[in-house]
Amino acid sequence: xxxxxxxxxxxxxxxxxxxxxxxxxxxxxxxxxxxxxxxxxxxxxxxxxxxxxxxxxxxxxxxxxxxxxxxxxxxxxxxxxxxxxxxxxxxxxxxxxxxxxxxxxxxxxxxxxxxxxxxxxxxxxxxxxxxxxxxxxxxxxxxxxxxxxxxxxxxxxxxxxxxxxxxxxxxxxxxxxxxxxxxxxxxxxx
Numbered sequence: 001x002x003x004x005x006x007x008x009x010x011x012x013x014x015x016x017x018x019x020x021x022x023x024x025x026x027x028x029x030x031x032x033x034x035x036x037x038x039x040x041x042x043x044x045x046x047x048x049x050x051x052x053x054x055x056x057x058x059x060x061x062x063x064x065x066x067x068x069x070x071x072x073x074x075x076x077x078x079x080x081x082x083x084x085x086x087x088x089x090x091x092x093x094x095x096x097x098x099x100x101x102x103x104x105x106x107x108x109x110x111x112x113x114x115x116x117x118x119x120x121x122x123x124x125x126x127x128x129x130x131x132x133x134x135x136x137x138x139x140x141x142x143x144x145x146x147x148x149x150x151x152x153x154x155x156x157x158x159x160x161x162x163x164x165x166x167x168x169x170x171x172x173x174x175x176x177x178x179x180x181x182x183x184x185x186x187x188x189x190x
Contacts, residue, residue, distance in 0.1 A: 035104050042096045042104070049092045056085045073148055080148075084141045091134040098127045125180045132173040139166040 063078045070078070101107050143166045146159055 038099070038104050042100050045092050045096050049089055049096075052085060052089050052092070056082065056089070059085060077145055077148055080141050080145050084138055087134055087138050087141070091131065091138075094127065094130050094134070098130075128176055129173070129180065132169070132176055136166070136169045136173050139169045142166075 059078075059082055063082060066078065067075050097107070143162050146162050
């Protein structure tokens, strides 16, 4: 029984026709450029940041007018509300810059020496960690506000839910950080 020679690679794989190749390249071109559909989302988030600024200015004005006659606990609660809005603004800014940089197009910072270095240094894993850290901080502020306001209207069920949700955020952030660290170690061969 004689062995038959193995078919050559050119006979086993049919050659792609030029039309098929053009269709494939055209499809890839459309997919690749579809990333620009995200740009209006980031512009929308910038508009949301401007609206948040208006809200912050209104809250700051009320804080300034209310502070002289307020109790210290009320002043602290009002200051925590300002911090809360600031953290949400930071969160929006992080999403806009890192999302645009990671998914749409590179940001050229060479002509802008005053721009923060982090603008082009946040990868997707860093973005997830910063987002969760901001959410944990915002959640912590809401829990702290509830504890400082405990005398006015105590609701044990609401307080339990606030603390439980905050703990879920904290545990999620810790698990994400550990997961990213483990996957980073695995990728480095350690």
